[in-house]
Amino acid sequence: MLTDKPGHPLLAATASVLVGAGHQVEFLDPGAPAPGAPAGGEDDGVADVYLLKAHTPEALALARGLEERGALVVNSAGATELCQDRNRIAMTAEANGLPMPRTKLLDSLSGLLPDSGGPSFGYPFMVKSRHSRRGDLVARVDHPAALRELAVAWHDEPVVAQEFIANSGWDHKVWVIAGQVFAGVRQAPVGAPPTGALSAPVVRELPGEWAALALHVGEVFGLDVYGVDLLDREGDPVVVDINAFPGIRGPEGAPEALAALILTVRQRSVA
Numbered sequence: 001m002l003t004d005k006p007g008h009p010l011l012a013a014t015a016s017v018l019v020g021a022g023h024q025v026e027f028l029d030p031g032a033p034a035p036g037a038p039a040g041g042e043d044d045g046v047a048d049v050y051l052l053k054a055h056t057p058e059a060l061a062l063a064r065g066l067e068e069r070g071a072l073v074v075n076s077a078g079a080t081e082l083c084q085d086r087n088r089i090a091m092t093a094e095a096n097g098l099p100m101p102r103t104k105l106l107d108s109l110s111g112l113l114p115d116s117g118g119p120s121f122g123y124p125f126m127v128k129s130r131h132s133r134r135g136d137l138v139a140r141v142d143h144p145a146a147l148r149e150l151a152v153a154w155h156d157e158p159v160v161a162q163e164f165i166a167n168s169g170w171d172h173k174v175w176v177i178a179g180q181v182f183a184g185v186r187q188a189p190v191g192a193p194p195t196g197a198l199s200a201p202v203v204r205e206l207p208g209e210w211a212a213l214a215l216h217v218g219e220v221f222g223l224d225v226y227g228v229d230l231l232d233r234e235g236d237p238v239v240v241d242i243n244a245f246p247g248i249r250g251p252e253g254a255p256e257a258l259a260a261l262i263l264t265v266r267q268r269s270v271a
Helices: 007-022 057-068 077-082 086-095 144-153 210-219 254-270
Strands: 102-104 124-127 139-140 159-163 171-179 180-187 225-233 236-244
Touching: 007 254, 057 077, 077 236, 086 102, 086 159, 086 210, 139 144, 139 254, 159 171, 159 236, 171 210, 171 254, 180 210, 210 225
Parallel strands: none
Antiparallel strands: 102 159, 124 139, 124 159, 171 180, 171 225, 225 236
16 A cells, blocks of 8 residues: 555555455555565565555656556556646546536636636636645635735646536535445535535435446546545536545445455456
8 A cells, every 4th residue: 555644544444354354465655765675575576456545746656666567556657647637637527528617727826817817707716726735726716806815825836727616515525446436425615505514524325327427537537446526516416626546534335345446456467
């Protein structure tokens, strides 16, 4: 497991399932000093399967190196990197007919200021860092003054601007592990949420067409473990975010599903 957070509940529980079934599990921090040959104990130093949870440049470089040596990495380095670039996500979604907000790429927020023409889709709109990472920019902009403030605070940040999707106020969190769909809802970070805050996603069953959309996202982006954020636009789901292996917490059965995926991938390699 390639991660800097070995105590993550899902990873720890998955490791417990695998160890209980007689398998060996090792955690490798991609940002730590190189330990020599990759973990695994095989003659060539390569493990049966690597689970890519970390998304840092060091983690992606390590995953690519392992893939070049013939290792099996879930999700692949290429798919993980794709999901860190919000502009590439939007382009890929549009090319494959996935419902997603209109998106515009900018070198900086100054390109959206009123004296530069402003956003083509009007206020309010969303601005997000082009590259998804911890502590990145995700904000709703309601008027020019708010845009100017962001432009000062994030003056060198490459961004994407997206049309704001009027919605029910609930963010539908969907996680998929090898085709198994888990879901919850939480108050959306923006919009007009209903009264009564939720402190954590509540597990629920998605409508069939919503689940089908989430599964199609995995096919389009080449992902086995991923998250999709959906908003309800007058009854229809709209994809507003895609994450390769997000911080999945809470869904019953998720550790078992992840362990089963790892063993399935391993079995394919020896079949």
